[in-house]
Amino acid sequence: MTRRQINLYSPRSRTPVSPRQTRSRPLLHRARLVIPITQPPIEDGAVVVADGRILDVGPFPLIRRQWPEASARDHDETALLPTLVNGHAHLDLSALAGQIHSKKGMAEWIRSLLAAREQLDEDDLQKARALARDSLRAFGTGIVGDITSSEIHPGGKFNEVVITQTFVEVFGLHCQSLEVAIDQLPPGTRKSLANNQENVSLAAHAPYTTSATLLRQVKEWGTARDKIVSIHAAESEEEILFLNSGRGPLRDLLEERGHEPDRWEVPGCGTITYLDRLGFLDSHTLCVHAVQLSEEELPILRRSGAGVCLCPRSNLFIGHGLPPVQQLLEAQIPCSIGTDSLASNTDLNLFEEMTVLMEECSIHPDAVLTMATLNGARNLGMASQYGSLEKGKRWLAIRVAATDSEGIVAAGRQGALEWVS
Numbered sequence: 001m002t003r004r005q006i007n008l009y010s011p012r013s014r015t016p017v018s019p020r021q022t023r024s025r026p027l028l029h030r031a032r033l034v035i036p037i038t039q040p041p042i043e044d045g046a047v048v049v050a051d052g053r054i055l056d057v058g059p060f061p062l063i064r065r066q067w068p069e070a071s072a073r074d075h076d077e078t079a080l081l082p083t084l085v086n087g088h089a090h091l092d093l094s095a096l097a098g099q100i101h102s103k104k105g106m107a108e109w110i111r112s113l114l115a116a117r118e119q120l121d122e123d124d125l126q127k128a129r130a131l132a133r134d135s136l137r138a139f140g141t142g143i144v145g146d147i148t149s150s151e152i153h154p155g156g157k158f159n160e161v162v163i164t165q166t167f168v169e170v171f172g173l174h175c176q177s178l179e180v181a182i183d184q185l186p187p188g189t190r191k192s193l194a195n196n197q198e199n200v201s202l203a204a205h206a207p208y209t210t211s212a213t214l215l216r217q218v219k220e221w222g223t224a225r226d227k228i229v230s231i232h233a234a235e236s237e238e239e240i241l242f243l244n245s246g247r248g249p250l251r252d253l254l255e256e257r258g259h260e261p262d263r264w265e266v267p268g269c270g271t272i273t274y275l276d277r278l279g280f281l282d283s284h285t286l287c288v289h290a291v292q293l294s295e296e297e298l299p300i301l302r303r304s305g306a307g308v309c310l311c312p313r314s315n316l317f318i319g320h321g322l323p324p325v326q327q328l329l330e331a332q333i334p335c336s337i338g339t340d341s342l343a344s345n346t347d348l349n350l351f352e353e354m355t356v357l358m359e360e361c362s363i364h365p366d367a368v369l370t371m372a373t374l375n376g377a378r379n380l381g382m383a384s385q386y387g388s389l390e391k392g393k394r395w396l397a398i399r400v401a402a403t404d405s406e407g408i409v410a411a412g413r414q415g416a417l418e419w420v421s
């Protein structure tokens, strides 16, 4: 007798009804290790799926008994885990791979990037963007937080397999109106913002390129629409020097580019303090980098509820050193992981970022996997649907040729993974 029959003839059955309302026959995925993220890894685990939704997760023998009608797929000696979330990338800059000098500091990196970008045409950009998307997919990333100021592709997604949360970037050191900043964007992007398109939000570039008024207006825009807004924050010593004194290499760069840095009102404090004063920080803010934090700023960040996206290899590439990851995690600040762009990284393999966090910052493999999945989804506002293998969430998962957390990261670096459908 199947469970469907039991339900029909036994009205007092405690079997939940909702999973049976799915149109497709449930499929049971069994693997040596299931990594739900929101609960400890399950040896000999199983996930039941139908119509793209997770119906159940648990130990295989128990799940098999509870779902006798489900067809089964055995993934043998592998680990099943949710898709990775790359919390911060600039796919538009992918054509700059290998062209920018490393370890010369922030101002010099920006100079080098602007010069190289002028040499590229639209065709180069499109090809590199497509390759970058394929590369994300090849290394198990199914969701990306992408910063852009160019045209947004229809639907806010590059294709069906890499879900994109787009942050449209605005800046202007003396700009006093978000409307004016948005007016400078391509027409399709303006339309996406005007239509309040799902998965499209705003980012302020950085505190040293965006006026206080514009920062406030970006935050107000996000709050009115219940959207997460993003900013590059506390990335370099040069940034902190400029915010404190109005001097240094970033001032010189802004002067060179005609942005009149001496007209800017110097806040005289660190980035997090400044953003907090402006009301920019709350649970719907994503601060990218957070390398340069003073002791007083950690509690400010924690109280605000803002998320942080760490991009450790980008920080090393430009020469900033690494963020205070242990302190951020101890302060229970939700930290996700991003690759940043190929202008400051060698590839878009999130497992490589995890390796740096494990080896250079002594972060446990379970913690880095949480950062690369659930925290990534949380910081992009997608945790109700993605980021873990939990009942009710969408089924977007990979299998990796490994049987423990550390092995998952090591195998993922090598691309020893497959998508599971």
Ligand SMILES: [Zn+2]
Binding pocket: 088, 089, 090, 147, 232, 288, 340, 341
């Ligand atoms: Zn960035």
